[in-house]
Amino acid sequence: MSKDDNPNELRARQLRFLAALHRKRAAELDMAAAAYVAAGSMQRFVEVITESEARELAAHPDLAELNVQLEGFYGTDTAHPDEEHPS
Numbered sequence: 656m657s658k659d660d661n662p663n664e665l666r667a668r669q670l671r672f673l674a675a676l677h678r679k680r681a682a683e684l685d686m687a688a689a690a691y692v693a694a695g696s697m698q699r700f701v702e703v704i705t706e707s708e709a710r711e712l713a714a715h716p717d718l719a720e721l722n723v724q725l726e727g728f729y730g731t732d733t734a735h736p737d738e739e740h741p742s
Contacts, residue, residue: 712719 712722
């Protein structure tokens with residue numbers, strides 16, 4: 656009787672294969688969890704930066720006026736200067 660004919664060895668190979676699949680899925684889920692944590696951290700970072708900019712503009716009204724002037728001159732669109740603007 657060869658090693659491959661042993662039902663215990665066959666079952667052990669099947670279980671090892673299933674364990675490998677579970678490890679792969681566990682790693683995928685762990686990566687997804689880390690991505691969710693990172694996304695939340697980035698959102699909080701954006702909130703803090705926005706609040707900081709608002710406080711800075713409130714503390715220096717001349718910067719707020721300059722910002723309004725620059726938006727009036729350059730506009731608020733994000734198109735590149737070399738792109739054509741629709742008329």
